[in-house]
Amino acid sequence: MDSHDERMAKRAAERKALEAELDREEAERKAAASDPSAVVVRGREGSAMRSAVFLIGLVALAVILIGSSITLIRLAGRDYTDATRTGRAAVDACNQHGPITNRGFGSWYRCSATITWDDGAASRLTVDAVFTPSDIGTEVRVGDLGQYRTSKQLAREDTPPRPWLTWIGFLVGFLGALPGLLAVLIIRKPLRRQRR
Secondary structure, eight states: OOOHHHHHHHHHHHHHHHHHHHHHHHHHHHHHHHOHHHHHHHHHTTHHHHHHHHHHHHHHHHHHHHHHHHHHHHHTOOOGGGOSEEEEEEEEEEEEEOSEETTEESOEEEEEEEEEETTSOEEEEEEESSOOGGGTTSEEEEEEEEEETTEEEEEETTSOOOHHHHHHHHHHHHHHHHHHHHHHHHHHHHHHHHHO
């Protein structure tokens, strides 16, 4: 059997070894905390989520600005004095569209109308964002601005054009293209990395 002094010396040696082990672990933790690569790893935690939220915010901002641009340009109206011919429109029916469409934000109407031109010709047209249901049963003076893609462009005599609103719409559209371009560049980078 060990003497009392030997047991005490043995316990003191075990305690010193345990303290040395704890001191070594503490020194490793401090060294890892001051290591720049450990800080970078800690800084990257949650960065994918932040990047996704930032990208979604950029896309939403681009959509809102471009939609606002289209709305402003639609609300600017067309110039009646630019018409190649004029006539009277009798609106038959209207369908409401909106609040968010390819014509921007807000409600607008697609109406069918019979137009009797001043030269005696008559035509039946369905046009977007020119007439409203309040025009049903009344005659509206309109001007023919020609064809754009597949639809006839009309201007109302009682609606003055607002070219300044068109220019503001173009400016807002340009501002909306910037976050859209930035979003495309951000998405493109990881896609290029995956191709390699």
